[in-house]
Amino acid sequence: MKVQLMAHTQLSDKFRSELGLHNLRATDGQAVALTAIRTCYSPGKPSEIVANEGARYFGKAASDGEGGTDADRLIRHIMRSKHLSTVEHLTFTFTVEGVSRALLAQLTRHRVGFSFSVQSQRYVRMGSGDKSGGFDYVTPATITDEKVAPSNDFGPAYVERTATEYFEDAMHDAQHAYDRLRRAGVPPEDARAVLPQAAACSLVMTANLRALLDFYGKRRKGRGAQAEITDLAEELRKEVVAVEPWTDQFFEEA
Known part of the structure; x- marks a missing residue:
């Protein structure tokens, strides 16, 4: 931030x-x-x-x-x-940079006396090959390298992983989904639907x-x-x- x-x-x-x-x-x-x-x-x-x-x-x-x-x-x-x-x-x-869309949703609830001009996910393309280089994201401080407890729900091949690894995988998957939708001809205003609340703006x-x-x-x-x-x-x-x-x-x- x-x-x-x-x-x-x-x-x-x-x-x-x-x-x-x-x-x-x-x-x-x-x-x-x-x-x-x-x-x-x-x-x-x-x-x-x-x-x-x-x-x-x-x-x-x-x-x-x-x-x-x-x-x-x-x-x-x-x-x-x-x-x-x-x-x-x-x-x-103020200029405010590198905050999550989750924060933006909270911030814009404060309407009286505030004015906002926000980077658009409709007009700023967030593909890996675009000028943006893909979307940046904000990692909450509670997501750390502490181990995530294993669960039988994942089957016998489950390997214990950290919260950080799970989070980064989710961001990576969201970027891939966005890129695939764009290559399929889906416009940015609709492809952005797969971007997470952690996406930075x-x-x-x-x-x-x-x-x-x-x-x-x-x-x-x-x-x-x-x-x-x-x-x-x-x-x-x-x-x-x-x-x-x-x-x-x-x-x-x-």
Whole structure:
């Protein structure tokens, strides 16, 4: 799995030049969040809020004793009071590579606040002789070289084999079935029916901060999610926190 932040909310050059943020301890995301929050409660115009109130919020220590600036305090208050529409204005676009179709099925259940563009098995041909070189696959961590107990169901010629061997054989057989169907003239959109849930895919995903926090709260470690999507949740968190460090506490509280 490879996850990389491709783009995220940033102030326009024109808006930035009017704010004087160079003297304030604030990220672009914090400036957007403060503007959205204070627009709801201030008589001031949205275009003027950070310019007029930035020094107050970004230039003073938080009064709640939890650290950061007073903007951090305000954002904490808003988040904990569940006025979460104010952080929907912060969006993040990721490239996600090498995840299974099983994960994709789980991921796309998160619809509100998410957008997906996924590598197509209909138009990307997965044959051994195609440009793709055949389909890649993701092996679950629980499939290991530990021995599989023998069973009489397989007859006297049965040879004990590992879970890894069984899994890899299944992937090999699926590739052969796909290749044979394609050689028989079956179009890719129908031949793909034999590809497994382990087949790897790539996607571009955009989500707003509220949606990401909700996703993380449901898919983080310890919440009963499958390991692969738990790993994805952690990677997304790392990428967001790297550019907007103030969000870390909200992922922790999710």
